[in-house]
Amino acid sequence: MNLVQILILLFIFFVLYRLVIKLIKHEITIFLFAVWLIFWLNISFFAIYPNVLSYISSKLGVGRGVDVAIYASILVIFYSIFRIFTHLQMQEKKISEIVRKIAIILAEKPKKK
Amino acid sequence: MKTFIVIPAYNEAKTIAQVIEKLLNQNYDNIIVVNDGSSDETAEVVKNFPVHLINHAVNLGQGAALQTGNEYALEMGADAIVHFDADDQMKVDDIKKFLDGLQTGYQVVLGSRYLSGNNKIPFLKKYLIHKPGIWVNWLFTGLKLTDVHCGFRALTSSAASKIKIRQNNMAHASEINALIKKYGLSYKEVPVEVTYHKFGQGLRGGFKIIIDLIKPIFFDNI
Numbered sequence: 001m002n003l004v005q006i007l008i009l010l011f012i013f014f015v016l017y018r019l020v021i022k023l024i025k026h027e028i029t030i031f032l033f034a035v036w037l038i039f040w041l042n043i044s045f046f047a048i049y050p051n052v053l054s055y056i057s058s059k060l061g062v063g064r065g066v067d068v069a070i071y072a073s074i075l076v077i078f079y080s081i082f083r084i085f086t087h088l089q090m091q092e093k094k095i096s097e098i099v100r101k102i103a104i105i106l107a108e109k110p111k112k113k
Numbered sequence: 114m115k116t117f118i119v120i121p122a123y124n125e126a127k128t129i130a131q132v133i134e135k136l137l138n139q140n141y142d143n144i145i146v147v148n149d150g151s152s153d154e155t156a157e158v159v160k161n162f163p164v165h166l167i168n169h170a171v172n173l174g175q176g177a178a179l180q181t182g183n184e185y186a187l188e189m190g191a192d193a194i195v196h197f198d199a200d201d202q203m204k205v206d207d208i209k210k211f212l213d214g215l216q217t218g219y220q221v222v223l224g225s226r227y228l229s230g231n232n233k234i235p236f237l238k239k240y241l242i243h244k245p246g247i248w249v250n251w252l253f254t255g256l257k258l259t260d261v262h263c264g265f266r267a268l269t270s271s272a273a274s275k276i277k278i279r280q281n282n283m284a285h286a287s288e289i290n291a292l293i294k295k296y297g298l299s300y301k302e303v304p305v306e307v308t309y310h311k312f313g314q315g316l317r318g319g320f321k322i323i324i325d326l327i328k329p330i331f332f333d334n335i
Contacts, residue, residue, distance in 0.1 A: 096173050096281055100181045103147075103167045107185060110163035 001048070008047040012040050116212060117143040117191040119182030121175045122199035126153040132197070133162045135205045145185055146199070147178040155199075165189075175264070176285025180278040187270055195267045202307045203265050210303040211267035220272040221293055221300040223258065224265030229304035254291045258302060262286045265305050272298050 016037070023033045046053050046069065053065030062068050118141050122129055129146065136144055144164040148156045150172030159166050167181055179196055186194045193215050195208055207224070214222035226234060227243075234243070243262065250261040264286070268276065275296045280288045293300050 092281065093279065095171075096177050099169050099171060099173060100177070100184065103169050103181055104185050104188070106168065108160070108166040108168075110165060 005047050005050075009044055012044045012047070015040055114192045114212065114216065115143065115190055116141065116193040116195060117145055117182075117186035117189060118195045118197050118208070119179060119186060120144065120146045120197050120199045121149055121178030121182065122146055122151065122155050122159070123149040123172060123175070123178070124151045124153045124155060125199040126151070126155045126158050128201040129155055129199050130158050130161070131201050132199055133159070133164060135201075136197070137162065139205050139208075141205070141208065143186075143189070143191070145182045145189075147182045147185075149173060149175070149178040174281035174285075175283060176278045176288070177281040179285060183268075183273045183276070183278070187273060191273070192270050193267060194270070194273050196264055198264050202309060204306050204308075207265065207303070207305045208267075210305075211265075214301050214303055215267055215269055218299065219301050220269045220298040221276075222267045223260070223300060223302050224263040224305035225258070225260035225302040226263055226305060226307055227259040228302060229306050233309065234307075235309065250287055250290055254287065254294045256290050256294055256300075258290065260302070261290060263305065272296075 019028075019033060019036055019040075022028045023030070028036075050065055053068055055065075057063065057065045057068040060068060062071065118136055120129070120132065125132075133144060133146070142163075144162075146155075146159045146164055146166050148159065148166060148168045150169045156166060156168055165185065167185055169178065169181065182196075183194055193212060195211055197203055197205075197208070203224075211222040211224070243260065246261050247258065251257055262283075266289070272293075275298070276289055276292045278285045278288060292298075
């Protein structure tokens, strides 16, 4: 195991530690904990066994194993950005509806002379 | 025809009083000012007049303010709703043209600064923002309009109940046009006169308007 692999595993260990703390403090749901746990365990697997990525890359016709990881990461990042963006749009819509409802309820009518 | 004038206002303390006075002087008594989270004294100024005042707790954008005004006006039993700016650039005299248009059977009447030959529209605004905007609007909505971004418009209550403005910012202008097309609403343009006191959006804001004109096409279903 080389230095890069060790650093990656140390980082993942830190992330998993933070994840467990968040679960204990009920800051994330069990489902979300499980999703991120599976994700980071997969990353650690590929960090320990990089040859698996090389095998995958050869099957896909991509140059190196790390290239596969980068391409996959880019796809995941763009999809995540899309999901975040659509989520923000929904939040903005809900905030607008709440502000509007409150504003109309508290509307000040013209004072009668 | 019970007509409500909806005025979206964001930091317009300097001009809102004149606008309301001009409207009241011409017997437009049903005025709704939607104070869109202003940080100045807009609300305090408006309270001096016998008008409806709706305050957004936070600034949402002109589109959101118009939608709030529309919903409130419909609750108040409006037959017609007129959108009028708070910056004292529009002429109250022009409102009659809109109401005449509605009474002859049109469901939406849109103002156009280009049908009137009297408007001195800044060169950059005209050719860098408005003209491209007209083409973009025609491309995406199919509506042939001479002015796609004029905030002066009138709607019947039935049109207002169909046109739900979801774009909070300046994109609402093209959204309204798209909804006119979607619901097959009858519309016409009338000439309006505007007096520019300042550039308005600024060049950067103007280009943002072009982007905002396209946005509803892609994000309308979100």
